[in-house]
Amino acid sequence: MTKGDAIFLISVSSRGRDTSIQLAQALQGKHQDIRLYTLAAYKIEGVAEIKGDVSTFVKSIFYQAKAIIFCCAMGIVVRSIAPYLKGKDVDPAVLCMDEKGAFVIPVISGHLGGANSLARQVARLIKGKAIITTATDINHEFAIDEWSVQQHCLLEPLAMIKRFSATLLEKGCVGINSEFPVEKPLPQGLSWEAEDIGMVVTARMNYRPFKKNLLVHPQVLHVGIGCRAGISKQQIDSAFFAVVDKFHLSTGSVKALHTIDIKKDEVGLSEFASSWHWPIYYHSAEMLKKVKGSKSSSSFVTQTVGVDNVCERAALCGIEGKLIVEKQKHEGVTIAIVQEDYMVLWSEEESICRK
Incomplete structure (x- = not known):
């Protein structure tokens, strides 16, 4: 399943709509396809109407969205997206922003979907604060899944991402091995000496130097x-x-x-x-x-x-x-x-x- 390129901004109040418009204007030039939606009562020129209830509308856009930014209470977001969640590798980035734009919270797909990175960008643009809760971020450790998205690399197996990050958080060190040159210095927590679990940058499937290997496939x-x-x-x-x-x-x-x-x-x-x-x-x-x-x-x-x-x-x-x-x-x-x-x-x- 392939995500689309559109960023959908959804609001359910007049203040939320106005904040969404402000954000859309700030995002222009940084993202090509930005679409604004609100409830019928708050529809104005340039902001499309949500047909039916919010959850039904979300269903119609969920799998064509690169990201969905809600400008409303977190409860509305959770109830609206819950029926359509499939997995971090396919779900779009979903953010929740209060109607004043004070706080921006990644809800799902923080790393692989780019929600954390987008939340930081949105917060900078509207002078709000990004509330990041993922463990590697708050502990200032290397977030391999977010890095892999930035570098256009594929990680596999996906189940190994959790084990890799958990080991890094618990032991403070995981391995790295690469069939390509690597920029120095390494991010904190990565080591050439570790043997148990590590990231392996390779285009091959059969290169597995660690006991447990998280393969990182660059597009080469x-x-x-x-x-x-x-x-x-x-x-x-x-x-x-x-x-x-x-x-x-x-x-x-x-x-x-x-x-x-x-x-x-x-x-x-x-x-x-x-x-x-x-x-x-x-x-x-x-x-x-x-x-x-x-x-x-x-x-x-x-x-x-x-x-x-x-x-x-x-x-x-x-x-x-x-x-x-x-x-x-x-x-x-x-x-x-x-x-x-x-x-x-x-x-x-x-x-x-x-x-």
């Missing part, structure tokens, strides 16, 4: 695809999974797909990209000819599309990185994968508590 993989005309999405699915399983790569680390521009009208390829919500870039044969680092060559492919290799050259096109999976053939599909150069960085907020 560029998948080059070549295919015969009329290929189906199912055939590309089959080829793709055969390759990532063979090389133990995480789909969570895929950043983009690449191919040659004559494949723009391949429905199966477009459907494959859309199903994963990955961008797909189309490169001309002339551009691909200039790419260095390709390992495979085919005279047949040259005669067909004007360049000796599509998948490797496409994956490498415009990317600073290395070819980690050379051309793989699978029933009318060829796939190659490039891993871009990457460095693990820590946000400014974490830098204040680094070693």
Whole structure:
């Protein structure tokens, strides 16, 4: 389930509406899609009417929202969202703000959903106070789930996040291991020496140096695809999974797909990209000819599309990185994968508590 990009501001009083309008104006330029809603009695130009009761309205927007900011009492928020909660990895950020804008409270999805970060931003904009209650934050420890969102990394397994954070809070130290360069100094509580539980920054699924591993998958993989005309999405699915399983790569680390521009009208390829919500870039044969680092060559492919290799050259096109999976053939599909150069960085907020 994919969250949308919209931030919904919901109010149930005239004061709450006015505070929501003030916040919407302050958020302009920082967020693209901001939508204001209030009860029929308080509707004015620029603020849409909530149809029916608040909870029913929330149901209609819950899974298309990036965030929902209520300007009302906490009880209304809890009763309105309770029936629709599924999990921290899919629920939108939900905030509660009093109608004067004095306090801003993240209700759910504080880290993975970005509610804590958004609450801090909202509080700064309206000169209120963010009330953060998550344990890692109040104890000034490294919040890996919030950091992972800021860095566009996927964490798995999700159940390990709680154990990782609990160990950090209880023992004051957890491990870190990375297949990529890491910015120094480390955030407080992370250690290269720990052995029991740790975060592992990798694009692979089988790299597990600790007894208990929280895998951190940065978006660093560029998948080059070549295919015969009329290929189906199912055939590309089959080829793709055969390759990532063979090389133990995480789909969570895929950043983009690449191919040659004559494949723009391949429905199966477009459907494959859309199903994963990955961008797909189309490169001309002339551009691909200039790419260095390709390992495979085919005279047949040259005669067909004007360049000796599509998948490797496409994956490498415009990317600073290395070819980690050379051309793989699978029933009318060829796939190659490039891993871009990457460095693990820590946000400014974490830098204040680094070693």
